[in-house]
Amino acid sequence: MHEYSLACEIFEQVISTAEAHGALEVRHVILEMGRLAHANPEQLSFCFKAIAEGSIAENAEFIVEMIQPSLECECGYTGTLDKTQAGKDDELLSELLEYISALECPICGKNARITGGRELIIKSIDIETEVEK
Ligand SMILES: [Zn+2]
Structure with a gap:
């Protein structure tokens, strides 16, 4: 499963970052995911929890x-692509954008390049470094 291997990578990064900072517990993991990254957030979260079981990120x-x-267009236009602009719903839009690189x-009216939306980034990790009293 695609999400499972992504979750594994995220988990390893989270743990190594957390341990480097002397974390006793990981409280939040905030991930930024582009709509075109082709991962299901719920499945990703589910896999992460399964992998994290028994760890400090449990x-x-x-x-x-x-x-x-x-x-981004050569005329200087930059903007985010929303579904009203493309006239398609989210799911169709992501499928469509898999095959094209410009809109x-x-x-x-020229072809504008699609410059983002495939990223999968750990935005922040919130850790606990002291035992709560
Ligand atoms: Zn333009």
């Missing part, structure tokens, strides 16, 4: 923030 809250794809610019 009780961590796993938060996924979605990032909209962005467009019509809303300003000049």
